Amino acid sequence: MSMGGTPMQQVYARRRSQHWIDRLYRLLQPPLPLLENRREPRDFPLGRWNLYIGGAGCALSGYVNLDLFALPGVDVVGDAEQLPFRSGTFERVECDAVLEHVRCPEQVMREITRVLTREGYAHIVTPFCHPFHEYPRDYRRFTLDGLKQLAGDGLEVVAEGWRTGPTATVLIFILEYVKIWLPWRAWRVIVHMALGWLLFPFRYLDLIFFRARSVGRIGNHCYLWLRKR
Ligand SMILES: C[S@@+](CC[C@H](N)C(=O)[O-])C[C@H]1O[C@@H](n2cnc3c(N)ncnc32)[C@H](O)[C@@H]1O
Secondary structure: OOOOOOHHHHHHHHHHOOOHHHHHHHHHOOOOOOOOOOOOOOOOOOOOOEEEEOOOOOOOOOOEEEEOOOOOOOOEEOOHHHOOOOOOOEEEEEEEOOHHHOOOHHHHHHHHHHHEEEEEEEEEEEEOOOOOOOOOOOOOOOOHHHHHHHHOOOEEEEEEEEEEOHHHHHHHHHHHHHHHOOOOHHHHHHHHHHHHHHHHHHHHHHHHHOOOHHHHHOOOEEEEEEEEO
Protein backbone atom coordinates (compact mmCIF):
# COMPACT_ATOMS: atom_id res chain seq x y z
CA MET A 1 0.00 0.00 0.00
CA SER A 2 1.45 3.41 -0.92
CA MET A 3 1.52 6.15 1.74
CA GLY A 4 2.25 9.82 1.25
CA GLY A 5 4.40 12.12 3.39
CA THR A 6 8.04 12.06 4.46
CA PRO A 7 9.78 8.70 5.05
CA MET A 8 9.38 9.26 8.82
CA GLN A 9 5.64 9.91 8.44
CA GLN A 10 5.34 6.78 6.30
CA VAL A 11 7.07 4.62 8.94
CA TYR A 12 4.72 5.80 11.68
CA ALA A 13 1.63 5.69 9.42
CA ARG A 14 2.34 2.06 8.52
CA ARG A 15 2.55 1.14 12.22
CA ARG A 16 -0.96 2.50 12.82
CA SER A 17 -2.57 1.74 9.45
CA GLN A 18 -5.82 -0.25 9.50
CA HIS A 19 -5.43 -1.36 5.85
CA TRP A 20 -5.81 -5.18 5.71
CA ILE A 21 -2.35 -5.73 4.28
CA ASP A 22 -0.69 -3.73 7.06
CA ARG A 23 -2.80 -5.53 9.70
CA LEU A 24 -1.80 -8.91 8.22
CA TYR A 25 1.83 -7.77 8.20
CA ARG A 26 1.65 -6.87 11.90
CA LEU A 27 -0.13 -10.17 12.72
CA LEU A 28 2.57 -12.27 11.06
CA GLN A 29 5.47 -10.33 12.60
CA PRO A 30 7.82 -12.69 14.43
CA PRO A 31 8.79 -11.88 18.04
CA LEU A 32 11.72 -9.46 18.27
CA PRO A 33 15.13 -11.12 17.85
CA LEU A 34 16.20 -9.56 21.15
CA LEU A 35 15.55 -9.91 24.84
CA GLU A 36 15.73 -6.95 27.20
CA ASN A 37 17.94 -7.25 30.26
CA ARG A 38 15.66 -7.39 33.31
CA ARG A 39 18.46 -6.06 35.47
CA GLU A 40 18.28 -2.65 33.80
CA PRO A 41 16.74 -0.39 36.48
CA ARG A 42 13.52 1.29 35.37
CA ASP A 43 12.25 2.56 38.69
CA PHE A 44 14.13 5.80 39.34
CA PRO A 45 11.54 8.29 40.54
CA LEU A 46 9.34 10.22 38.15
CA GLY A 47 8.81 13.81 39.19
CA ARG A 48 6.10 16.35 38.62
CA TRP A 49 7.60 17.22 35.24
CA ASN A 50 9.36 14.59 33.13
CA LEU A 51 10.67 14.85 29.59
CA TYR A 52 10.73 12.11 26.94
CA ILE A 53 12.93 12.96 23.95
CA GLY A 54 12.06 11.30 20.62
CA GLY A 55 8.74 9.62 21.45
CA ALA A 56 6.94 10.12 18.11
CA GLY A 57 4.16 7.56 17.72
CA CYS A 58 4.19 6.66 21.46
CA ALA A 59 1.44 7.46 23.96
CA LEU A 60 3.44 8.36 27.09
CA SER A 61 1.62 9.25 30.26
CA GLY A 62 3.53 11.31 32.82
CA TYR A 63 5.94 12.79 30.27
CA VAL A 64 6.18 15.80 28.02
CA ASN A 65 6.96 14.11 24.71
CA LEU A 66 9.30 16.12 22.47
CA ASP A 67 10.21 15.12 18.93
CA LEU A 68 11.42 16.70 15.69
CA PHE A 69 8.14 15.75 14.00
CA ALA A 70 4.50 16.56 14.70
CA LEU A 71 3.44 12.91 14.79
CA PRO A 72 0.87 11.22 17.06
CA GLY A 73 1.82 11.31 20.74
CA VAL A 74 4.13 14.33 20.41
CA ASP A 75 3.40 17.24 22.78
CA VAL A 76 6.18 19.60 21.72
CA VAL A 77 7.87 19.79 18.33
CA GLY A 78 11.50 20.72 18.88
CA ASP A 79 15.14 19.81 18.53
CA ALA A 80 16.94 18.07 21.42
CA GLU A 81 19.97 20.24 20.62
CA GLN A 82 17.98 23.31 21.68
CA LEU A 83 15.35 22.23 24.17
CA PRO A 84 12.59 24.84 24.37
CA PHE A 85 12.36 24.69 28.20
CA ARG A 86 13.71 26.71 31.12
CA SER A 87 16.72 25.39 33.05
CA GLY A 88 15.89 23.07 35.96
CA THR A 89 12.39 22.15 34.71
CA PHE A 90 12.40 18.33 34.71
CA GLU A 91 12.96 15.76 37.44
CA ARG A 92 13.56 13.07 34.85
CA VAL A 93 14.65 12.95 31.20
CA GLU A 94 14.38 9.84 29.01
CA CYS A 95 16.55 9.72 25.90
CA ASP A 96 16.14 6.24 24.44
CA ALA A 97 17.65 5.43 21.02
CA VAL A 98 17.91 9.10 20.03
CA LEU A 99 21.57 10.19 20.45
CA GLU A 100 22.68 8.24 17.35
CA HIS A 101 20.25 10.37 15.30
CA VAL A 102 21.36 13.85 16.41
CA ARG A 103 24.08 15.92 14.77
CA CYS A 104 25.79 16.88 18.02
CA PRO A 105 25.28 14.47 20.97
CA GLU A 106 27.54 16.65 23.20
CA GLN A 107 25.10 19.54 22.76
CA VAL A 108 22.11 17.27 23.54
CA MET A 109 23.79 16.10 26.76
CA ARG A 110 24.43 19.73 27.72
CA GLU A 111 20.76 20.50 27.11
CA ILE A 112 19.61 17.47 29.12
CA THR A 113 21.87 18.58 32.01
CA ARG A 114 20.52 22.13 31.77
CA VAL A 115 16.81 21.22 31.88
CA LEU A 116 17.22 18.70 34.73
CA THR A 117 16.53 19.78 38.30
CA ARG A 118 19.33 19.25 40.83
CA GLU A 119 19.43 15.52 41.67
CA GLY A 120 17.13 14.83 38.71
CA TYR A 121 17.69 11.64 36.70
CA ALA A 122 18.52 11.09 33.04
CA HIS A 123 18.18 7.69 31.37
CA ILE A 124 20.24 7.35 28.19
CA VAL A 125 20.02 4.31 25.89
CA THR A 126 22.09 3.99 22.71
CA PRO A 127 23.03 1.32 20.16
CA PHE A 128 26.56 -0.09 19.97
CA CYS A 129 26.36 -2.97 17.43
CA HIS A 130 23.24 -2.25 15.43
CA PRO A 131 22.36 -1.85 11.73
CA PHE A 132 22.02 1.52 10.05
CA HIS A 133 18.53 2.97 10.68
CA GLU A 134 17.49 6.52 9.80
CA TYR A 135 15.18 8.50 12.12
CA PRO A 136 15.56 10.73 10.12
CA ARG A 137 19.40 10.31 9.95
CA ASP A 138 21.82 7.87 11.58
CA TYR A 139 25.20 9.39 12.51
CA ARG A 140 27.01 7.11 15.02
CA ARG A 141 27.25 4.33 17.62
CA PHE A 142 28.28 4.43 21.32
CA THR A 143 30.22 2.41 23.87
CA LEU A 144 29.54 2.76 27.60
CA ASP A 145 32.88 4.58 27.95
CA GLY A 146 31.87 6.98 25.18
CA LEU A 147 28.52 7.67 26.84
CA LYS A 148 30.18 8.36 30.20
CA GLN A 149 32.57 10.79 28.56
CA LEU A 150 29.59 12.57 26.99
CA ALA A 151 27.88 12.85 30.38
CA GLY A 152 30.75 15.04 31.62
CA ASP A 153 31.17 16.41 35.14
CA GLY A 154 27.65 17.73 35.60
CA LEU A 155 26.12 14.25 35.78
CA GLU A 156 27.15 11.33 37.97
CA VAL A 157 26.65 7.73 36.80
CA VAL A 158 24.29 5.82 39.11
CA ALA A 159 23.76 2.69 36.97
CA GLU A 160 25.15 1.32 33.73
CA GLY A 161 24.86 -1.83 31.65
CA TRP A 162 23.54 -3.54 28.56
CA ARG A 163 19.88 -3.52 27.62
CA THR A 164 20.31 -6.00 24.76
CA GLY A 165 23.19 -8.39 24.34
CA PRO A 166 25.48 -10.16 21.87
CA THR A 167 22.90 -12.69 20.66
CA ALA A 168 20.56 -9.83 19.75
CA THR A 169 23.43 -8.33 17.72
CA VAL A 170 24.12 -11.59 15.86
CA LEU A 171 20.44 -12.34 15.12
CA ILE A 172 19.70 -8.79 13.94
CA PHE A 173 22.76 -8.80 11.68
CA ILE A 174 21.88 -12.22 10.19
CA LEU A 175 18.39 -10.91 9.33
CA GLU A 176 19.82 -7.73 7.80
CA TYR A 177 22.56 -9.59 5.92
CA VAL A 178 20.11 -11.97 4.27
CA LYS A 179 17.82 -9.09 3.32
CA ILE A 180 20.55 -7.15 1.51
CA TRP A 181 20.77 -10.03 -0.96
CA LEU A 182 17.13 -9.60 -1.94
CA PRO A 183 16.27 -6.98 -4.54
CA TRP A 184 12.48 -6.78 -3.95
CA ARG A 185 10.66 -5.55 -0.86
CA ALA A 186 8.11 -8.41 -1.06
CA TRP A 187 10.93 -10.96 -0.85
CA ARG A 188 12.54 -9.12 2.02
CA VAL A 189 9.24 -9.10 3.93
CA ILE A 190 8.68 -12.85 3.41
CA VAL A 191 12.25 -13.78 4.36
CA HIS A 192 12.14 -11.45 7.39
CA MET A 193 8.98 -13.26 8.60
CA ALA A 194 10.27 -16.80 7.99
CA LEU A 195 13.79 -16.25 9.33
CA GLY A 196 12.51 -14.15 12.22
CA TRP A 197 10.28 -17.00 13.45
CA LEU A 198 13.14 -19.47 13.02
CA LEU A 199 15.78 -17.42 14.83
CA PHE A 200 13.93 -15.73 17.68
CA PRO A 201 14.25 -18.64 20.21
CA PHE A 202 18.03 -18.09 20.20
CA ARG A 203 17.48 -14.71 21.84
CA TYR A 204 17.22 -16.45 25.22
CA LEU A 205 20.98 -17.13 25.06
CA ASP A 206 21.43 -13.51 26.14
CA LEU A 207 20.16 -14.52 29.58
CA ILE A 208 23.59 -16.16 29.98
CA PHE A 209 25.54 -13.28 28.45
CA PHE A 210 23.91 -10.54 30.56
CA ARG A 211 25.85 -12.01 33.54
CA ALA A 212 29.18 -12.11 31.67
CA ARG A 213 31.77 -9.32 31.68
CA SER A 214 32.27 -9.81 27.95
CA VAL A 215 28.67 -8.77 27.16
CA GLY A 216 29.88 -5.36 25.93
CA ARG A 217 32.24 -6.69 23.27
CA ILE A 218 29.43 -7.05 20.78
CA GLY A 219 26.45 -5.88 22.85
CA ASN A 220 23.48 -4.37 21.00
CA HIS A 221 22.21 -1.42 23.14
CA CYS A 222 23.76 -0.01 26.33
CA TYR A 223 22.24 2.23 29.01
CA LEU A 224 23.26 4.75 31.64
CA TRP A 225 21.31 6.23 34.51
CA LEU A 226 22.71 9.63 35.46
CA ARG A 227 21.97 12.03 38.31
CA LYS A 228 22.57 15.75 38.12
CA ARG A 229 25.08 16.91 40.74
C1 LIG B 1 14.77 5.40 16.92
S1 LIG B 1 13.47 6.52 17.34
C2 LIG B 1 13.34 6.16 19.09
C3 LIG B 1 11.91 6.01 19.50
C4 LIG B 1 11.67 5.55 20.95
N1 LIG B 1 12.50 6.23 21.91
C5 LIG B 1 11.86 4.06 21.04
O1 LIG B 1 12.83 3.60 21.68
O2 LIG B 1 11.03 3.34 20.48
C6 LIG B 1 14.27 8.10 17.38
C7 LIG B 1 13.32 9.26 17.57
O3 LIG B 1 14.10 10.43 17.85
C8 LIG B 1 13.60 11.51 17.10
N2 LIG B 1 14.68 12.47 16.89
C9 LIG B 1 15.74 12.38 16.05
N3 LIG B 1 16.52 13.46 16.12
C10 LIG B 1 15.95 14.29 17.05
C11 LIG B 1 16.28 15.58 17.58
N4 LIG B 1 17.37 16.23 17.18
N5 LIG B 1 15.46 16.11 18.50
C12 LIG B 1 14.35 15.46 18.92
N6 LIG B 1 13.98 14.24 18.47
C13 LIG B 1 14.76 13.65 17.54
C14 LIG B 1 13.09 10.88 15.82
O4 LIG B 1 12.17 11.69 15.16
C15 LIG B 1 12.50 9.56 16.33
O5 LIG B 1 11.15 9.70 16.69
